[in-house]
Structure formats: C-alpha cells, structure tokens
Amino acid sequence: MAKDISTRAEDYSQWYNDLVYKAGLADTSAVRGCMVIKPHGYALWENMRDVLDKMFKDTGHVNAYFPLFVPKSLFEAEEKNAEGFAKECAIVTHYRLKADPNRPGKLMADPEAKLEEELIVRPTSEAIIWNTYRDWIQSYRDLPILINQWANVVRWEMRTRPFLRTAEFLWQEGHTAHASKADAMKEALQMHDVYTQFAEEYMAMPVIKGAKSENERFAGADDTFTIEAMMQDGKALQAGTSHYLGQNFAKAFNVKFLNTENKEEYVYATSWGVSTRLIGALVMTHSDDDGLILPPKLAPIQVVIIPIPKPSEAIDLIAEKMMTELKSKGIKVIYDRDEKNRPGFKFAEYELKGVPVRIGIGARDIENGVVEIARRDTKEKSSIKIENTVEHTIQLLDDIQNNLFKRAKELRERNTHIVDDWDSFVKILEETPGFIYAHWDGTSETEKAIKEKTKATIRCIPLDAPEENGKCILTGNPSNRRVLFAKAY
RNA sequence: CGGGGCGUAGCGCAGUCCGGUUAGCGCACCUGCUUUGGGAGCAGGGGGUCGAGAGUUCGAAUCCCUCCGCCCCGACCA
Incomplete structure (x- = not known):
C-alpha cells in the first residue's frame, strides 16, 4: 500500500x-x-x-x-x-466595492452600486x-x-x-x-x-x-x-x-x-x-491502493525512464536514445535523472501518479543488454532487450489500454444483477451495491418511492434493452422493459 | 439549512479536562557526510500572531463570551 x-x-x-x-x-x-x-x-x-x-x-x-x-x-x-x-x-447584485466606514481597512458592497438587473x-x-x-x-x-x-x-x-x-x-x-x-x-x-x-x-x-x-x-x-x-x-x-x-x-x-x-x-x-x-x-x-492508474491514451506522461541507482554516462546514452525514438513515435516520455530521490522513491511516486509504463536502467541491465519494463496496471515487470524496447513499449501501452477496459467491464458484469422481486432488490442494494436491471411501471411516483426506500435511482432506460413483459419491482404493475437501477454519485 | 466534530509550523497530530519554564512530536524543508536494483541513515539547522476578537487572571493554546472557517452525517445535485 x-x-x-x-x-x-x-x-x-x-x-x-x-x-x-x-x-x-x-x-x-x-x-x-x-x-x-x-x-x-x-x-x-x-x-x-x-x-x-x-x-x-x-x-x-x-x-x-x-x-x-x-x-x-x-x-x-x-x-x-x-x-x-x-x-x-x-447572483451578482453589485458592481463596486467601497471602504466600510464601520470597519477600518475592510471593504463592503457599495449600496450606491446596486445593479438594476441582477446577474446570474x-x-x-x-x-x-x-x-x-x-x-x-x-x-x-x-x-x-x-x-x-x-x-x-x-x-x-x-x-x-x-x-x-x-x-x-x-x-x-x-x-x-x-x-x-x-x-x-x-x-x-x-x-x-x-x-x-x-x-x-x-x-x-x-x-x-x-x-x-x-x-x-x-x-x-x-x-x-x-x-x-x-x-x-x-x-x-x-x-x-x-x-x-x-x-x-x-x-x-x-x-x-x-x-x-x-x-x-x-x-x-x-x-x-x-x-x-x-x-x-x-x-x-x-486506480488501486498504490495510486492512480491512467489509461495510456489520456496519461500526461506515458513512459518514465528511471536510472538505477542514479544517472551515469552509460545510462544517459541509452535513455536519451530511447527517448528520442519513443518521442518520434508520439509517445510522451520523460527521463527522471533527478539525483535528489532514489529509485525506490521514484517507483512509488510514478505509480502514485499513474504513469502506465516504467523503464528502469541499471549497470546490471546494461551488462545483459536489457532494461526492466514495468506496467502500472498489473505491476508486472519484465526484462526486455534494449533494441526491442521501443516496439515493446508501444505494444505494452496498447495492451494496458485494452486491459483497463476489459478489467472495468468485468467488474461491471460481476456487479450487475437481474432482479424480479422486491426483497432481492433491497438485499442486493444493501449488501453488494451494483447495477440492477428490473422492471418498472413507468411512473414518477414509483420511481420516487423506490428512491425513498432504497436510495437507488433509475440511472437510465437502456437504449438497447429488449422488449420484455414483466411486473414492476415495487408495484407489480405491468412493464414492457427493464430499466437500470443503482445508487449514484 | 438541521445534527455531530475540529481549528496548535507546509502536512498530520500531542498538549486543553485540572491555567504556571523558552509550546512539543512525526513527516516535509535547509546544510553536511555516508549511502543508492522498491518510499535511505546520521548529525546539525530554519520555520508558530496556538482560527479571529473581546474578557477573567499576577499569568491563557488551556477558563468565559462572540464571531469566522473547515470536515463528517442528512435533505439537494453533473
């Protein structure tokens, strides 16, 4: 954590x-x-x-x-x-301030400068x-x-x-x-x-x-x-x-x-x-308990290169070449050669900020002709040959983007329920919050009553919902399609 | 707007009940040295109108009063 x-x-x-x-x-x-x-x-x-x-x-x-x-x-x-x-x-009611005669050094709205028509x-x-x-x-x-x-x-x-x-x-x-x-x-x-x-x-x-x-x-x-x-x-x-x-x-x-x-x-x-x-x-x-996780397509920094333990001529050489190549492919990359902080600190810091890909380069790596590439979404690390770094990174950014979508969709599916009776409806909202597809009789009164009882609202009437005859979860009145209920922000 | 809580260093807090050295701790910051493959260690240092105002007192972060601000929980909402 x-x-x-x-x-x-x-x-x-x-x-x-x-x-x-x-x-x-x-x-x-x-x-x-x-x-x-x-x-x-x-x-x-x-x-x-x-x-x-x-x-x-x-x-x-x-x-x-x-x-x-x-x-x-x-x-x-x-x-x-x-x-x-x-x-x-x-609402804006005045257009001028003046010195407050009762409080030295303080200002007040000038009563002489009241707007004829207030501005919202x-x-x-x-x-x-x-x-x-x-x-x-x-x-x-x-x-x-x-x-x-x-x-x-x-x-x-x-x-x-x-x-x-x-x-x-x-x-x-x-x-x-x-x-x-x-x-x-x-x-x-x-x-x-x-x-x-x-x-x-x-x-x-x-x-x-x-x-x-x-x-x-x-x-x-x-x-x-x-x-x-x-x-x-x-x-x-x-x-x-x-x-x-x-x-x-x-x-x-x-x-x-x-x-x-x-x-x-x-x-x-x-x-x-x-x-x-x-x-x-x-x-x-x-995001997770270690910090932000940003999708590569929107991340302000997509790749960070970190010298381990600190910049050296050999590391600079590789890092700068790598940066130039990544930038030429449109990748937003930075090389953090700040010597104030040690690698461990930087790892944690860029994870907190959600940078999707981290490349670590140390003397040991250079000997082996590799760098260490870590992905933020799964925190997996792998050793990649220096000459394959750019290609690998581009692929990895794409993988992360796709994985984030997949993961979010799976979470949604795990927490989506189809419910036909009031008791389960209430129970699910209390115990395992998520989306609930249920029948609704189409009236405002029913919607309000459900909100009062459970705090859940109709988030939307899904456009792709199939016609399906059923009974309203609360009133039992007829309904011809399910709507999406959830507690909302 | 109702109910609850809190204002002390940049951040997080102790001290407040029961008034009494020079207001303290951790993190952060500055300087130096040693370190460096997952949030470094040691030494030294700087930083406070104790939310504001008024009062009680020989003496107030601490007690009384007034005000201000913030946070949480409700009602309202993208």
Missing part, C-alpha cells in the same frame, strides 16, 4: 480523496466548494479536451464563447430550466445562447447552428467533492439549433455516441447508454440521453449527457425560422456536455 493513502476496502471515499490530493490532481482552495486543479490534473483535462474537441470538429461543430453572466430576466424565460437550477445559483452566474448557458440565436436565425438557410463552448460554470452545491461535485467546474457545452425534430434528435443521439466512444476508447471506461426518466431528466429537455459508468464501489456515475430540447427554448426565447414553405416555425434544439467530473470517473474506474 502506498504511503498515507487509505485503501479502497477500508474507506472508499477517503481513498478517493487521498488519491486526488496525494497524486497531485487537485488542491483545496480558499473558496468553499471550489478546488485548485493542479498541473497533473489539468494535464489530464487538457488531454480529454483535445480529444473531445477534435471529435466535435470532426462532426461539424465549431467553438465560440458566450458570457459568464446571465441577466435574471433571460434566465427566467424557460421556466422549467430556471426552476431546476434556481436553488444553486450564484451561469449554471449552464442555454438562456444566454438562445437569446443570442434569436438574432442569428431567420430562415432554414441559417440552420443548423452547431456550436460548442469550453467554459466554467457555477452550481452552488451544498456538499462538494473534488472533481465529482464542485461549486465551479470546467466543462464543454454544445448548443445546436435545427430545422426539424428529426435533425435535432439525430444530433442529440450522435453526440451521445461521441461521448460513448470517448468514454470507452479513451478513458477505457465502459458505459451503459440510455435515456433518463422524467425525474432525472435535464430541466427544460424533452429527452435526456446519458452514459452511466460503474465505479469500483459499485455506484453509478453519470459521465455525460446529451439533451433533445425540442422547441422549449425556442418558444421561451421566441426563436423562429421560415421553413422551405415560407411558414414560421420554432427552432429545434439540443445541448450536450461533459465536465471535469470525468477526471473523478477516471480515478474511480481504474
């Missing part, structure tokens, strides 16, 4: 917190509920962002940027959305964006609009956890406008697929694709599509959502277009987003 990190078995959530801080992903900050994303954590985000950004561009989207503040009157316009977020909004710090940008789209759209020829923005948003959460739920977080939000329901629905489903592909291919995190029930749906959406991942403690984590917004925002902001028949029609909309929460998902999907 790594120094000063709780084990998963002892205390899963403490393990997560320890890892985030000890591995240098984030730090606490002076602002309640907000964290500092440290370089190692931010590098992960940059890698995620770069891959996603390319996927968005490849599907025809462009980036733009809209204001941080939303005038209250705009925010109110789409009622359901406003209601959904009202309880967690930060965006919890999401539909309002400000649709207010803008109104001016951009006259005819079907202006559609579709396919815009994404990379931004920060603020949701004043009562309880926060690093990456998983913070008051301010980074994300991307796509906001598209279409001339037909079919086009908008196609867009929402396409982005749902993009997120799925990203989660599985890059994060090595298997997900269940599905639609949200009415209770869990984004406020203001007609349909919300989600990808749900299982963390190592069996709890579900919503990793990305894509919304079909229908004409709700178009109606609220009066965004109409002339269709090909010269008739006015409200525009159809989607929005979709993933956030820095994905970093939390990555940590909880793969």
Whole structure:
C-alpha cells in the first residue's frame, strides 16, 4: 500500500480523496466548494479536451464563447430550466466595492452600486445562447447552428467533492439549433455516441447508454440521453449527457425560422456536455491502493525512464536514445535523472501518479543488454532487450489500454444483477451495491418511492434493452422493459 | 439549512479536562557526510500572531463570551 493513502476496502471515499490530493490532481482552495486543479490534473483535462474537441470538429461543430453572466430576466424565460437550477445559483447584485466606514481597512458592497438587473452566474448557458440565436436565425438557410463552448460554470452545491461535485467546474457545452425534430434528435443521439466512444476508447471506461426518466431528466429537455459508468464501489456515475430540447427554448426565447414553405416555425434544439467530473470517473474506474492508474491514451506522461541507482554516462546514452525514438513515435516520455530521490522513491511516486509504463536502467541491465519494463496496471515487470524496447513499449501501452477496459467491464458484469422481486432488490442494494436491471411501471411516483426506500435511482432506460413483459419491482404493475437501477454519485 | 466534530509550523497530530519554564512530536524543508536494483541513515539547522476578537487572571493554546472557517452525517445535485 502506498504511503498515507487509505485503501479502497477500508474507506472508499477517503481513498478517493487521498488519491486526488496525494497524486497531485487537485488542491483545496480558499473558496468553499471550489478546488485548485493542479498541473497533473489539468494535464489530464487538457488531454480529454483535445480529444473531445477534435471529435466535435470532426462532426461539424465549431467553438465560440458566450458570457459568464446571465441577466435574471433571460434566465427566467424557460421556466422549467430556471426552476431546476434556481436553488444553486450564484447572483451578482453589485458592481463596486467601497471602504466600510464601520470597519477600518475592510471593504463592503457599495449600496450606491446596486445593479438594476441582477446577474446570474451561469449554471449552464442555454438562456444566454438562445437569446443570442434569436438574432442569428431567420430562415432554414441559417440552420443548423452547431456550436460548442469550453467554459466554467457555477452550481452552488451544498456538499462538494473534488472533481465529482464542485461549486465551479470546467466543462464543454454544445448548443445546436435545427430545422426539424428529426435533425435535432439525430444530433442529440450522435453526440451521445461521441461521448460513448470517448468514454470507452479513451478513458477505457465502459458505459451503459440510455435515456433518463422524467425525474432525472435535464430541466427544460424533452429527452435526456446519458452514459452511466460503474465505479469500483459499485455506484453509478453519470459521465455525460446529451439533451433533445425540442422547441422549449425556442418558444421561451421566441426563436423562429421560415421553413422551405415560407411558414414560421420554432427552432429545434439540443445541448450536450461533459465536465471535469470525468477526471473523478477516471480515478474511480481504474486506480488501486498504490495510486492512480491512467489509461495510456489520456496519461500526461506515458513512459518514465528511471536510472538505477542514479544517472551515469552509460545510462544517459541509452535513455536519451530511447527517448528520442519513443518521442518520434508520439509517445510522451520523460527521463527522471533527478539525483535528489532514489529509485525506490521514484517507483512509488510514478505509480502514485499513474504513469502506465516504467523503464528502469541499471549497470546490471546494461551488462545483459536489457532494461526492466514495468506496467502500472498489473505491476508486472519484465526484462526486455534494449533494441526491442521501443516496439515493446508501444505494444505494452496498447495492451494496458485494452486491459483497463476489459478489467472495468468485468467488474461491471460481476456487479450487475437481474432482479424480479422486491426483497432481492433491497438485499442486493444493501449488501453488494451494483447495477440492477428490473422492471418498472413507468411512473414518477414509483420511481420516487423506490428512491425513498432504497436510495437507488433509475440511472437510465437502456437504449438497447429488449422488449420484455414483466411486473414492476415495487408495484407489480405491468412493464414492457427493464430499466437500470443503482445508487449514484 | 438541521445534527455531530475540529481549528496548535507546509502536512498530520500531542498538549486543553485540572491555567504556571523558552509550546512539543512525526513527516516535509535547509546544510553536511555516508549511502543508492522498491518510499535511505546520521548529525546539525530554519520555520508558530496556538482560527479571529473581546474578557477573567499576577499569568491563557488551556477558563468565559462572540464571531469566522473547515470536515463528517442528512435533505439537494453533473
């Protein structure tokens, strides 16, 4: 076990917190509920962002940027959305500070500088964006609009956890406008697929694709599509959502277009987003009691070369040649010739940080014409001939990526249950948390009752679930397909 | 916002009940020497308005009051 990190078995959530801080992903900050994303954590985000950004561009989207503040009157316009977020909004009421006459050296909001209209710090940008789209759209020829923005948003959460739920977080939000329901629905489903592909291919995190029930749906959406991942403690984590917004925002902001028949029609909309929460998902999907385990495709450092016991001319020569070759193959590699720390310390440190592959080079190895290559996911070590190192490393990175996905999928399958009676349902949720496929009668009341009794929610109505007649797990009313229940983050 | 806990060096803590040397320990940090194939050892050294304010007292980290902050558990949530 790594120094000063709780084990998963002892205390899963403490393990997560320890890892985030000890591995240098984030730090606490002076602002309640907000964290500092440290370089190692931010590098992960940059890698995620770069891959996603390319996927968005490849599907025809462009980036733009809209204001941080939303005038209250705009925010109110789409009622359901406003209601959904009202309880967690930060509000700007003043635009100036002044010296506090009662407390020397202190400042106060200047009562003379009260804003005529209060500004909401965006919890999401539909309002400000649709207010803008109104001016951009006259005819079907202006559609579709396919815009994404990379931004920060603020949701004043009562309880926060690093990456998983913070008051301010980074994300991307796509906001598209279409001339037909079919086009908008196609867009929402396409982005749902993009997120799925990203989660599985890059994060090595298997997900269940599905639609949200009415209770869990984004406020203001007609349909919300989600990808749900299982963390190592069996709890579900919503990793990305894509919304079909229908004409709700178009109606609220009066965004109409002339269709090909010269008739006015409200525009159809989607929005979709993933956030820095994905970093939390990555940590909880793969890591172990020794530290982070990062999938090679997103790891800020993929390979570290460590001289044993310390740099020498002979080691430098081999290491530098190896680095050049690996870099030429697009591998992110560093050579740690820092003499402050001994090899053992470095081994532990890079394991903590999740570097997928470690190459150790010592005098003994050089005599034998080999290096020692260790993989982070299984901690296996092997001696590889120096001339085969580059080829072996590239293959190994690929193996690790695949193994992580396989391992995560096996964990999910081990902890997924098909349940038909209430007693087993309750028992499983209490004793062996995981995913449960069960019948549900389709009503909000039943969903709420189940949540109250067990704390489990409907994570999604899986898109690929086969039609199957059955009886609701709680009420016994008829149901024609199973839905996915779990306790969630 | 309710219930509980905690603020003492960068981090983790002891000391607080029962007031009394110069506030201490581990890790980290700095210097030097010896080490070096899985988190090195020894020696020396630096670092504190004891969360803030006000009070009781000859004397307060310790007792009283007020305030602030953080963490955990609930309700809410990506």
